[in-house]
Amino acid sequence: MDTLQDKGRYGFQHIGIPPCGYLDYLSAQLANVIVGNRIEAPIFELHFPASSFIFNEAHTICISGANFVPVLNDKSIALNTPIQVCKNDTLHFMQPLLGKTSYLSIKGNIDSSSWLNSKSDFSSQLKTNDQFNIIAWDGDNKINSDKTEEQESQQCNINEIQKHIFNSNEIRFIPGPQWNDLTNESISTILKQPFNTSLNSNRMGYTLKGPSLQLIEQKSYLSSTVTRGTMQLLPNGEVIVLMANHQTIGGYANIGQIILVDLPKLVQHKSDTPFRFSITNVETAHSEYKQMQKCFS
Amino acid sequence: MKITYDHLEHPLKKLLLMFQHIKTMTKKISNFNWKVQALGDHAIQFYLPEKMDPAMIGEIKYFHDFIFSLKLKEIKDIIPSYHTLTLIYDIELMHEPIEFANDLFERYKSQREIDLPNKEVNKIIEVPVCYDENFGIDLISMSTKLNLSINEIIKIHTENIYQVYCLGFMPGFAYMGDVNSKIQIARHPQPRKNVSAGSVGIAGAQTGIYPIHSPGGWQIIGRTPLKIFDKNPAILSKFKMGDAIKFYPITRAEFESLNQNEL
Numbered sequence: 001m002d003t004l005q006d007k008g009r010y011g012f013q014h015i016g017i018p019p020c021g022y023l024d025y026l027s028a029q030l031a032n033v034i035v036g037n038r039i040e041a042p043i044f045e046l047h048f049p050a051s052s053f054i055f056n057e058a059h060t061i062c063i064s065g066a067n068f069v070p071v072l073n074d075k076s077i078a079l080n081t082p083i084q085v086c087k088n089d090t091l092h093f094m095q096p097l098l099g100k101t102s103y104l105s106i107k108g109n110i111d112s113s114s115w116l117n118s119k120s121d122f123s124s125q126l127k128t129n130d131q132f133n134i135i136a137w138d139g140d141n142k143i144n145s146d147k148t149e150e151q152e153s154q155q156c157n158i159n160e161i162q163k164h165i166f167n168s169n170e171i172r173f174i175p176g177p178q179w180n181d182l183t184n185e186s187i188s189t190i191l192k193q194p195f196n197t198s199l200n201s202n203r204m205g206y207t208l209k210g211p212s213l214q215l216i217e218q219k220s221y222l223s224s225t226v227t228r229g230t231m232q233l234l235p236n237g238e239v240i241v242l243m244a245n246h247q248t249i250g251g252y253a254n255i256g257q258i259i260l261v262d263l264p265k266l267v268q269h270k271s272d273t274p275f276r277f278s279i280t281n282v283e284t285a286h287s288e289y290k291q292m293q294k295c296f297s
Numbered sequence: 298m299k300i301t302y303d304h305l306e307h308p309l310k311k312l313l314l315m316f317q318h319i320k321t322m323t324k325k326i327s328n329f330n331w332k333v334q335a336l337g338d339h340a341i342q343f344y345l346p347e348k349m350d351p352a353m354i355g356e357i358k359y360f361h362d363f364i365f366s367l368k369l370k371e372i373k374d375i376i377p378s379y380h381t382l383t384l385i386y387d388i389e390l391m392h393e394p395i396e397f398a399n400d401l402f403e404r405y406k407s408q409r410e411i412d413l414p415n416k417e418v419n420k421i422i423e424v425p426v427c428y429d430e431n432f433g434i435d436l437i438s439m440s441t442k443l444n445l446s447i448n449e450i451i452k453i454h455t456e457n458i459y460q461v462y463c464l465g466f467m468p469g470f471a472y473m474g475d476v477n478s479k480i481q482i483a484r485h486p487q488p489r490k491n492v493s494a495g496s497v498g499i500a501g502a503q504t505g506i507y508p509i510h511s512p513g514g515w516q517i518i519g520r521t522p523l524k525i526f527d528k529n530p531a532i533l534s535k536f537k538m539g540d541a542i543k544f545y546p547i548t549r550a551e552f553e554s555l556n557q558n559e560l
Contacts, residue, residue, distance in 0.1 A: 010373035015534040016464040174337050222347050225376045225383035249378050249465030257337025285338030289388045
């Protein structure tokens with residue numbers, strides 16, 4: 001399922017509207033910065049088998065995130081690099097080599113209707129023969145054309161971001177309101193045993209495969225607010241991690257919250273590679289998030 | 298301001314959590330014992346005791362409106378639920394979330410002491426419902442399980458004035474209560490794949506309306522012809538937290554003439 005996404009839609013969760021926005025904000029920001037866009041510019045989010053694109057005019061593009069082996073007119077192209085495309089060039093994605101979610105940025109602003117201050121698709125997805133115009137930013141949002149693409153890429157430490165997302169099997173969380181309702185055995189299990197992502201994963205949530213977790217007593221909770229990264233424990237012992245299109249309130253046990261800077265790791269984690277959970281705190285989560293954002297400034 | 302760890306029981310958990318600075322603070326404001334906790338790294342959750350209590354709706358709504366009026370740059374969303382009020386914040390603009398929450402508590406407390414909540418009774422929103430068995434697809438089985446006639450179920454459902462506790466599940470879905478205990482019934486163990494827009498359902502003490510076609514597990518007793526959620530930014534949700542709702546029965550013919558939803 002391929003969609004157009006930006007940083008998401010905030011200010012409407014009190015009436016049940018999910019925030020949406022890119023799943024892997026780091027790769028999306030990276031692809032935008034490399035072509036010289038603002039970090040929160042709208043961008044195409046792709047899942048394998050991904051859409052193919054035909055360009056009707058020359059553009060600068062960049063692909064970041066998952067490596068689906070992008071091919072421009074039968075010639076393989078690099079990720080995380082500005083690529084010049086010409087009129088009638090075609091872009092295909094051949095195989096899911098690394099990661100699960102890929103981003104295609106195009107220099108300029110992708111012309112698409114905005115709803116409640118965001119272009120993020122909520123219920124629709126890209127369809128065959130969809131056409132998008134690339135327009136200039138208006139007013140203050142004008143892209144900075146003084147900088148060359150090379151300078152832009154240098155500012156952004158691509159390796160650091162890539163390593164963070166793809167070379168780590170540790171995903172950190174902060175205990176949630178119902179953490180204390182877990183059995184002691186489940187607490188040691190979650191911190192010691194490996195987990196995997198499952199194929200039952202989409203923009204609403206990722207269901208994990210792993211040891212079954214138990215509450216001290218099975219009880220029902222009054223629904224309360226959940227957010228991106230919330231780890232919900234289902235009655236069958238499975239954990240589901242909420243993603244961009246999540247419901248705004250939920251009634252399952254909230255055992256933890258994956259920190260934002262580590263969510264891209266989970267988003268990109270293939271189901272055949274196990275990962276481990278570890279506990280962190282708000283201070284660490286904030287300092288790492290801010291540290292990573294410096295790569296884009 | 299007191300930071301307590303007394304809600305933690307197991308020594309391992311206590312050690313872990315103390316080490317990780319999970320703090321819970323309590324503040325008594327106008328007879329409500331508010332607490333606050335960090336919800337991960339980008340949300341703060343204020344909370345009251347975990348119960349469905351119509352008296353808490355006014356307090357949560359009042360706190361919500363107070364925070365909304367401050368137009369704080371750090372805050373991206375202010376989300377009420379039955380017993381919580383959650384603030385989604387921008388990490389880059391937030392310095393110390395618990396200090397921030399404490400400061401909000403103090404400002405709210407001062408405000409609350411000088412400004413009594415609006416006692417005016419909400420205007421009741423009347424909602425027509427067609428309780429035809431073709432729409433109320435669970436009416437017959439409910440009638441058997443509850444040992445009530447369909448007419449009695451309709452009569453009881455339309456007697457109460459319901460309050461909107463909160464919205465969620467999907468855009469515009471309002472959780473309303475409380476349903477008379479005589480017609481309370483658990484949701485289906487397996488949700489239906491498709492529930493029609495406008496369907497009116499019951500789940501335990503809650504009643505609500507599906508704004509759009511969607512999967513759902515509530516027991517369906519009828520359908521409203523009203524459009525509950527409109528994508529038009531000037532309209533959006535028909536209901537908001539704290540609204541008072543009264544259902545009234547209409548015939549199938551009246552439904553057809555009023556219908557605003559796609560069939």
